[in-house]
Amino acid sequence: MPPQYPPDGWSGQPGTAQTRQRLHPLSPVLHSARSLVVVIAGLSWSTLSRVGFGWFAAMVTVIVLGAAVLAVVSWYNTGYQVVGRELRIHEGLLWRRTRAIPLERLQAVEVVRPLLAQLTGLAELRLEVVGGGKTEAPLAFLSVTEASALRQRLLSLAGRPPAGAPAAGVTGAAPPYAPTATPNAEPSTGRPLHSVRNQDLLVSQLLTPQAFLLPFGVVFVAAQFLSEGTWSFIAVASTLTAMAGIVLQPVRRVLDDWQFQLARDDDRLRIRNGLLETRVQTVPLHRVQTIGVTWPLLWRFKGWLRLRLEVAGYTAGEPDQRSRPDRLLPVGDLPTAEAIVAEVLPGVDLSSLPLTPPPERARWLNPLSRRVLGAGLTEQVFAVRSGLLTRQVTVVPYARLQSVRVVQGPLQRRLRLATVHADTAGGAGAAAVDRDLAEAWALAAELSARGHAARRQE
Template identity: 80%
Template structure:
């Protein structure tokens, strides 16, 4: 081995002369993948299998399957590598069927450092890449040391032109310090969500209000049974856990939520069992969504979310999308953060007008809530009866404008105006007068063209 070459280096046959060597993932990666497989295997075998075969055979089956998964993980790790060639990140993997993924860095939108619980315990991290037009998160590198993941992330973003190289930053593969922990996020701090507010916000959800009914059901079930079997207890608790899963996941995902801003990016850190460090380029923000859940309005709280180009809305795990802007906060905090993302936009001063009175036949309860209007910088749409929602779409981000009429709308001379964005959702002004809808569509088209020329 040549001096100065990291121990996980693999020289790639046929690589261009002078190209950097291929790097392997961390040697503990197979162990972490094997531990994850063990959890999946135990969950897949189910409680009914345990009751049929007994604990001894159940444990043996789980161990054999987990060992097999670990062996496959070791083989996969041995034949997996990555390196940067020019302006491409190349990921090599596969034993029988070799596969090389070349990711052009020009299409790279963001690189996230994610640390699941097992990775935190072992000092490792996972690198996830988001690419324009990707159907899902591309080329996750699991796992690297925290220092290597942080340095590689900075290097890829710099090559993609998303950030400037920070003076004194170590190159990929060089440790940032003896503790192996990433440096604090750069940028100007904008807001830190209080964990107490996060907990209270999730208690003010329909799922939390169902807890007493769930407990009453469990007690009634146990009292009506002659005996309490292990399978019955486990099945009931599993059902209750399913009800509580969403609010619990939100608390774990948004714990210690911190928001900061660089010159052209948002820096987001959050998570308890799985920590995440995300960078969102402001020029990729397609829309901002504001939500006022029914029970939160008592506290005067709202939630902010982003629509970002380059992130697939079809991700199986919604946590892979960096759409969190403010998990919970008051109106003043929401106003301040919206102004940082969309300069000059004030939530309290949006010129929203309701649809015509005849729209009440299609929206008998929510007609007074619906609203749409053209601000100087954004197209604003309000909707929702129990959960109020507001969508803000900058004119420069509008990709197309559509006027849609259903059968009932045609009879009532109404139409819906859709402003589509690259992120997918956009905004829709529902049940406007037909003449107003066509005038609104024309004005949106003209303003979006003017905004793109000015940008």
């Protein structure tokens, strides 16, 4: 258990003594190591040739010592404590700063283990809250056991209290935090739902446009090289950079989704994935805003699809898009997808969604994809279908609707068509494209009524 130190006079309840927890003692080492790699990478060989090996070594030593001192000082003045239903993060030396995060606004919690953290048995805890523009309060680093236990405690405090019962921790100080598992224990996985085979993951990324067209690019480059006879350094470097950029996306997906495991722990989803950087993400089911089903063109020959979800609190401007828990099934078949969707949205059957196409006159706006477009209502969700080459279906629970809009463009007005947008807190929502104008207004009214009714029942 990390060392404790007394509070600075700000306690959660009058007359109670709260204790702040420090991060793991190895945290300064990992922070300084990451900063050191970036700084040393910025020192080129030209610097070594100009100043000589002695001065170059002295510069590196000064940088290493400076990074180490700053990391230790930052660690010494950083702490966290759970006060009632708040998580407070204390940091800063000259300018002290305390961030208070209400746990009622907590959307998701994830345990991330970069490569250095895996080697040292540590983990990083990240939080997502309502209205947050980025990941809040990254606690780096904690032991795996401490991070897992703290995550469980935060999610328990963030849960909805029973009707008529006081929220946990509101009437008094939170109990002392004391994990009891072994130091290097992995977090519990709950009830397993599905595990993606790494072989299927590799094959799915080979069936992408980037991987499919890569051999043609290699042949083109080889033909150019043989016809020209010689290439300049700039031409070679530019070609290699372009090819690396093409290959990077499928390779990153394989690394991110390696050993993908999905489990359910009471009313939460537990997602574990990653090779070089493992992630254990916990998403409360009532925070799920939409579920998207995608059938890429090259995957249809094997009957594969992928599932993605939107979670409230994650924004499109998140610097690290991989931290967003949007993967529900990286690759799988329809029966697997139906079983997973039924776990997240009980009563929803992907194979029997009542999707009707827009009217015949919508062919003037969508001559090729009119028959693919569709929209419909079930007892639980609003569903839409789109995409000609890459088929997509999006389902939105009525309780997650934030607003409903009816939009008409100039050509839609002439054809008496309109698009109905169902907006959610997660971002994209769903849109029923080019519906008959009267149908669009009736659909918008029905969505609003069902959304109000669903929210009252929660």
